[in-house]
Amino acid sequence: MSKKQIPEVDIVVDEKAGVIxxxxxxxxxxxxxxxxxxxxxxxxxxxxxxxWLAPFVFLVFQSFRSYKLESGGMVDYLLPKxxxxxxxxxxxxxGSNFFPWWGTTLLIAALCAAVLTxxxxxxxxxxxxxxxxxxxxxxxxxxxxxxxxxxxMVRLLGLAVSAEIAGKLxxxxxxxxxxxxxxxxxxxxxxxxxxxxxxxxxxxxxxDVVKKVIALFAEFAVIFAILACILKPMTAxxxxxxxxxxxxxxxxxxxxxxxxxxxxxxxxxxxxFRGRKLIMNVVLVLGMFxxxxxxxxxxxxxxxxxxxxxxxxxxxxxIYCASSGMGYYISKGFFDTIPKSLDESARIDGATxxxxxxxxxxxxxxxxxxxxxxMAFMAPWGDYVFASxxxxxxxxxxNVAVGLYRWVNVNDYQGYxxxxxxxxxxxxxxxxxxxxxxxxxxxxxxxxxxxxx
Amino acid sequence: xxxxxxxxxxxxxxxxFRIHQFFKNLPGMAWNGLKGLGLAIARLFGGLGKSVADLxxxxxxxxxxxxxxxLIMGFGSAARGQWGRGLLFFLFQxxxxxxxxxxxxxxxxxxxLGKLSTLGTVETYKEGRRTVYGxxxxxxxxxxxxxxxxxxxxxxxxxxxxxxxxxxEQILKSGHRLKSTRDDVKxxxxxxxxxxxxxxxxxxxxxxxxxxxxxxILVAFTNFDSTHQPPGxxxxxxxxxxxxxxxxxxxxxxxxxFSQVLLWTLIWAFFATFxxxxxxxxxxxxxxxxxxxxxxxxxxxxxxxxAIPQFVSLLYVSKMFAxxxxxxxxxxxxxxxxxxxxxxxxxxxxxxxxIVINVWIGIPYLMxxxxxxxxxIPADLYESARIDGANxxxxxQxxxxxxxxxxxGPYLLTSFTGNINNFNVIFLLSxxxxxxxxxxxxxxxxxxxxxxxxxxxxxxTNYKLAAVMGILVFVVTxxxxxxxxxxxxxxxxxxxxx
Numbered sequence: 001m002s003k004k005q006i007p008e009v010d011i012v013v014d015e016k017a018g019v020i021x022x023x024x025x026x027x028x029x030x031x032x033x034x035x036x037x038x039x040x041x042x043x044x045x046x047x048x049x050x051x052w053l054a055p056f057v058f059l060v061f062q063s064f065r066s067y068k069l070e071s072g073g074m075v076d077y078l079l080p081k082x083x084x085x086x087x088x089x090x091x092x093x094x095g096s097n098f099f100p101w102w103g104t105t106l107l108i109a110a111l112c113a114a115v116l117t118x119x120x121x122x123x124x125x126x127x128x129x130x131x132x133x134x135x136x137x138x139x140x141x142x143x144x145x146x147x148x149x150x151x152x153m154v155r156l157l158g159l160a161v162s163a164e165i166a167g168k169l170x171x172x173x174x175x176x177x178x179x180x181x182x183x184x185x186x187x188x189x190x191x192x193x194x195x196x197x198x199x200x201x202x203x204x205x206x207x208d209v210v211k212k213v214i215a216l217f218a219e220f221a222v223i224f225a226i227l228a229c230i231l232k233p234m235t236a237x238x239x240x241x242x243x244x245x246x247x248x249x250x251x252x253x254x255x256x257x258x259x260x261x262x263x264x265x266x267x268x269x270x271x272x273f274r275g276r277k278l279i280m281n282v283v284l285v286l287g288m289f290x291x292x293x294x295x296x297x298x299x300x301x302x303x304x305x306x307x308x309x310x311x312x313x314x315x316x317x318x319i320y321c322a323s324s325g326m327g328y329y330i331s332k333g334f335f336d337t338i339p340k341s342l343d344e345s346a347r348i349d350g351a352t353x354x355x356x357x358x359x360x361x362x363x364x365x366x367x368x369x370x371x372x373x374x375m376a377f378m379a380p381w382g383d384y385v386f387a388s389x390x391x392x393x394x395x396x397x398x399n400v401a402v403g404l405y406r407w408v409n410v411n412d413y414q415g416y417x418x419x420x421x422x423x424x425x426x427x428x429x430x431x432x433x434x435x436x437x438x439x440x441x442x443x444x445x446x447x448x449x450x451x452x453x
Numbered sequence: 454x455x456x457x458x459x460x461x462x463x464x465x466x467x468x469x470f471r472i473h474q475f476f477k478n479l480p481g482m483a484w485n486g487l488k489g490l491g492l493a494i495a496r497l498f499g500g501l502g503k504s505v506a507d508l509x510x511x512x513x514x515x516x517x518x519x520x521x522x523x524l525i526m527g528f529g530s531a532a533r534g535q536w537g538r539g540l541l542f543f544l545f546q547x548x549x550x551x552x553x554x555x556x557x558x559x560x561x562x563x564x565x566l567g568k569l570s571t572l573g574t575v576e577t578y579k580e581g582r583r584t585v586y587g588x589x590x591x592x593x594x595x596x597x598x599x600x601x602x603x604x605x606x607x608x609x610x611x612x613x614x615x616x617x618x619x620x621x622e623q624i625l626k627s628g629h630r631l632k633s634t635r636d637d638v639k640x641x642x643x644x645x646x647x648x649x650x651x652x653x654x655x656x657x658x659x660x661x662x663x664x665x666x667x668x669x670i671l672v673a674f675t676n677f678d679s680t681h682q683p684p685g686x687x688x689x690x691x692x693x694x695x696x697x698x699x700x701x702x703x704x705x706x707x708x709x710x711f712s713q714v715l716l717w718t719l720i721w722a723f724f725a726t727f728x729x730x731x732x733x734x735x736x737x738x739x740x741x742x743x744x745x746x747x748x749x750x751x752x753x754x755x756x757x758x759x760a761i762p763q764f765v766s767l768l769y770v771s772k773m774f775a776x777x778x779x780x781x782x783x784x785x786x787x788x789x790x791x792x793x794x795x796x797x798x799x800x801x802x803x804x805x806x807x808i809v810i811n812v813w814i815g816i817p818y819l820m821x822x823x824x825x826x827x828x829x830i831p832a833d834l835y836e837s838a839r840i841d842g843a844n845x846x847x848x849x850q851x852x853x854x855x856x857x858x859x860x861x862g863p864y865l866l867t868s869f870t871g872n873i874n875n876f877n878v879i880f881l882l883s884x885x886x887x888x889x890x891x892x893x894x895x896x897x898x899x900x901x902x903x904x905x906x907x908x909x910x911x912x913x914t915n916y917k918l919a920a921v922m923g924i925l926v927f928v929v930t931x932x933x934x935x936x937x938x939x940x941x942x943x944x945x946x947x948x949x950x951x
Contacts, residue, residue: 034744037742038742038744038745041739041742041745042745044739045739045740045745045751048736048754048755049751049754049755051813052754052755052757052758052813053754053757055766055769055770055773056757056761056766058769058773058779059765059769074772074775074777074778075777075782076777076778076779076781076782076783076785076786077779077782077786078779078783260653260654260657263650263651263653263654264650264651264654266650267646267647267650267651271646271647271650273647276647279651279655282663283658285931286658286662286663286666288870288927288930288931288934289666289923289926289927290874290902290903290906290923290926290927291874292876292903292906292907292910292923293665293666293669293906293919293920293923293926294661294662294665294666294668294669295910296669296910296916296919297595297664297665297668297669298661298665300591300595301595301660301661301665318661319661321657322657322658322660322661322662323657323658323661323662324654324657325651325654325655325657325658326658326662352642352643352646353642353643353644353646354642354643354646354649355642357646378762381762382762382763382764382877384764384877384880384881385876385880385907389911401762401764404764404765404768405764405768408768408772409768409884417772420768421769424765424768424769427762427765428760428761428762428765428766431760431761431762432757432760432761435756435759435760436753436756436760439753439756442759442821443821443824443825446818446821446822447821447822447824447825447826
């Protein structure tokens, strides 16, 4: 056998002993070939990266071209000629007294979140012997943190405290406390004994401060969205309204849809009951009909309930969540891979099915929970069709997709192109950051779903 | 042909044989399907007969509590101490009765049911300046369907109520204790946990998906369009006319346009699926190759197109390729072309542009999926192949590709049907344009069935044809699913991977 036919193996023969001494890979000429291959791969990857990122970079560039001094429409050059300006961004917030407290609230929320996170981390370090102390400190930290938040909010809003607004604030404070309690439980709860007894269950390392900041920050964002709903501000360019609408819809959808999807997929995966196959087949058949077919019917159904135009936001939440049970496939696939013996041993120990679901499967299903939340949260940001149909003609109730689509594709809005770019950048930034932060879970969900079909 | 002969065939011959076999088996399959349907119907009637017989015997053998339950639902349960169940049954019956026979006869279930056959006869008319509203066909149809749902649910519940009595009687006779309401509530977290989990989602799907779909299927058989729009006008049943309008090739019909749009839809779905599949796999292989550094960075860069909401990225890209957009502008400034390239105005250019841009959107998904699977391929397979002297392409052809295809077979199918319904890419990029006089019904050269459906609903308010189109999309999807599932050898057993 000549050497060419065994390209990557080099055989060194010891002449004296007459035996093969060494079989080693890749001689010098071989590694040269390897290097060439790698270089060409690098070149391809760099070109691809440029193609992939270019539109986004262009988008950012064009968003800095002033629509006042230069041209707000589409032009055939990329970089602004009259210098970089923030006019487009300014326009988005123009005429609103909304920005000061939107911006500052987020800053304050970030601050409070950081303080709280630090506090919880410190409290956790205390060790398990002084548990009462820990609880006390947690409650204290929560009260201080949320108190700070509310106080600053009220101060900065400069609210003349009428009875109505005071009532609303008390309500939101209550919501805050409940949310805070849940968060505290979530962070400080010891893993249950049952869980630790399961072989192979790894106790989750909770040293990841960044993750907690994100979670807490999200919580403040929820509260902020609630406040924003209650105190509904009007803005001149409506952009912030759209943004707030989308955020509200996305947050509610994320929560409700996740609960629904997880319940359905858990029931179909782990429980055996009459009609299970029937449900799966019916969902399969219903899923083959195109979604837009039902648009008119849904519109009239919602109209009957008063959930169109001015009630479009709850309407959208309802639409996104009502049928979300049909998207159970990926998480069912995940539940299918968790060994059944876990359930059985817990059942023998006397746990009810509900307890099994909550205490055993849910902690193990963390990746898929996060995946579901991520998907449910991201979907409303991109939905144009239903949102435009439901909110038809009622501009304050658009979501960002509908509003921005009109800025580029409706002729009345000539010269809004750069403002679309600016608005798009502001939408894309937080979503992209969130996505990249949780990328790992997304990959897990997508690959799992593809493999299991 | 024996198995041995089959194995001797070459790859294409095998495929041809398989397809041939499929079509040869088609009549058999159809016959089996019919037989299955017949059996199911027979079983249904058998079950019905049994039910009726059971009802009679229950009535004959039962005590007075049971007999009264035939009239007042839940009475038996309540009288035997299961007041929770009894109350629920009774509540359901009350709601049903109120809905069906509301004192205000104009809006009861019976009213809608009675009008369902004509969809309303009283026209809306003007009396001086005042508009007097007649029947509203839309609500008659919608609530008529809802009423039928409700009646079926009622019959089922009533039957359940009777059965409950019989079972209770038997349990009491054998000297056991009946479940109390407390037990019932408790069992909702345990034996009956699936009911707790599924109740709300099922209700949501029934009202917001199943009911609208059924409604639209029925609309396909009416003349509900812009000239028959309630509440001003009535619409009525027209039978198969709409299917005829959409499918026949008369000059006034949409048949030619439909076949063109369908063809493009299939071509699009084919390219969108397979081009992305192979290119994505290629990219994944390149990134995963040993010795390539910064793997995570390359992946993150590509994944950006998934992360950024499509309405931002696709709208921007579509404007980039427009006649007065960046790309044409740059090319003209550099003097490479004298007039803008017709990216969105020429049918062929538009179609190719869309497919290419979709690669930009689609590769990252496939890259992520392929990365996960590629890592699972045992490394010793490649090792031994290398020792046997295989080159990179042979290894790809003999190891990577079969493995990928086997594992992602079902995914390819869902992705193909998903692309048939891929609304966003077409709508945001071209909006179906370029339009043409050769196509009827406002369709453009890049319209998919689904975007055409959208246009019909929103722009033309031609609901009847939109409904027909929806049904046809369903048929296309279902047929493709059926064929492919019969061709894929590994129709997976659900319990396999548990």
